[in-house]
Amino acid sequence: MNDVLFEELLNEDESATLDFKRDQYPFVGATDEQKSELLKDIVAFANAWRRTDAYILIGVEDVKGGRSKVIGAASHPDDATLQQFVNSKTQRPLTFLYEVFASEGVQVGIIQIPLQERPVFLKHDFGKLKKNLVYVRRGSSTGIADPDEISKMGSAMALERNEPTLELQFALPKTRTEMGTALSIESEIVELPKTDQIPSQRMASIIDFNNNPDFYREMAQYIRLTSILREVGFTLKNTGSILAARAHLQIIAERKDHVLIVDESRYPKFPQRQRTIPMFLPNMGPNRISVDNHGNQWSLSLSFGSLQPKASTWSNGVFYVGALKPCQLNLEAHIYADNLSEPIKVPLSIDIETKQRKLDMKELEGAPSGV
Template sequence: MIELLNTLRYKSEGPDIDFKSAQYRFNGATELDKSEMLKDILAIANSWRDSTGYILLGFKDQRPHPAEVVGIRDNIDDAQIQQFINGKVKPKLTFRYEEHLYEGKTVGVITIPKQKRPFYLANAYGKIKSNVVYVRRGSSTDEAEPTEIAAMVNDDSGRGDIRLGLTLIAPNNEALPSTFARTYLEFTEEFPDYKKARKPSNPFEFRADSIMERDNSYFWREYAEYMKVDEALIAVQFLLLNQSGVQLTNAKLEVVIDALDDQRFQLLEASEVPTMPKPQWNFADRLATPPYVLTSQNSSLLIDDENESKPVVHVRFGSLLPGEQGRSETLAIVPQGIGRLRLRMRILGGEIATPIEEEHFLEATGESQSLDFEGFRQFVQRKLASSKLRTTE
């Protein structure tokens, strides 16, 4: 929300945004006062716009400069506003009200997605007439003409309720199972530097490999980290299908994972998953490959781990046309022991007034192994022998 407010305050008032320097008079207010909020919400809901509309409370418009943050003093509960608005407006209007701390001050945000119009009151209330369609034009509110109302109905004839399908899959496009048998490795000692056994060198013999290659002294430690992740990894991708008759804009998924049995786990983006290390550094390879790769800042899957105990996975799908499907990059879940995991997911979008919440459960089974260096080498040898056996079968 902070990101959104940073953007909106630089916009000018128009059919999709209205700045209010003070909170609406609501609690204990007269019908005339409360009708101010009602009229503004109706006008934004009926306005001609391409995306979600907003009424920002606690912001003072000072064009051409960004809106000044002045804050609000009085608090209003969303449930009260919902009951008040939808007890009077026809048909039912989808919106939400939230209060946030922004730049040290409390501000209010009324979010109104695009939806079927027109909206009106069956009975007069305060300064609002019955059966009149109010619409926002530019930064002002006016009564819509009959031809304009007809155009609203025609323009929104294909617009329906937002219907979405969220699916979790494996990277190979198969359905994600609910149970995963894995091996969870722990190491009981610091592994030594790697040194390749070599024959005594002939001082009169020229060897190109001695110049081009150097031992990777970190190999055993890197290999241990690679195996620890590879043996326990659960790879997940998210598919979001827009099953509605209207485009969904700014589609986003938020995922929080809970360890239901108090086991530890790690979350990694696909680019962070370790790859199999090499025992030697090859000088020619290092010349051919950059020492680092800049990752895109517009990745569709990002892990926000500022709160280490509850990292949040953010998946951005952008805009999805009716029938279109968005697919995320891979999320690597790395349990460090057996136990159940709960994925709490929230789907957000420009046309969704209240986030859609879903849950998915996974169970990590298998065995844990504590290995010293020699035990790890034996473990690797068994894995390699098993892999060769499967290849020859």
């Protein structure tokens, strides 16, 4: 900071690049709620739509339509401590600088936030702030970016680097239905009859050795599991003018006991009335979604292949997700490509509600034959 720039800032109005704070942010010895105000402002300016550095002037009282008044701040946080605090909370490093600047016989705190990769959001809830929400400075106030705005944030940086700009959404590939980045589904929790109340399937004749006596019990379990799960796929669009070479999607998240996520190869098999050799062939073609478990984590991967400018592609098949109780899954998708200098990160969410019902024996006995 220098005297000329400082004077220019004092004569500007608050905007997407400037904020005045009469009082210092609570920090040393403050509660998480108090500290979250400082964190929110820094993150919001990092996500702001601007073409130049942003500044927060602490110890300066805003004067609308005139030169803001320099009051000074009695204390200042250590820059290294502040850096560690902010960057321990965000999903990617956030570049900023805290500087103590002398003016008019007092000391003013200046937070400078340069242009950088967006979006920036919190990995975990903190104080009043929620994880995975993208706070953004708009004019003289702070709001929350919607999925379209978040996608454009990444696209703007990609254009400057001459790289492909990609937009990811949940989708239903069979019907070519786009579903956005925030999905709401409902799992049905089916209460089964007691095992001894489910009859065995009778043999058609005394020589019908292929008859499956466990058909109804297997069907009950099939209905229970498939009622929980809902199918979901993906679509990827290249909105820019540069080819995306060998685009690949990956999601890694923590496993939860009440959440079920499987790919097509692990989806429950339809029961057979007759005992036969299983002929199920999993979808092994290109653009197939694969879900794997690794200790306390699960991962989803999908290769889209190369994608021409302005073109869209769809996953070949789906994965299945559901839960035993209401919950929200907050995920971060990483999109890789040979000509991306770093992956594009896309926040995704799945809100799962549940409802209960009992399995009626008539429904079970009227189940269709397997194929």
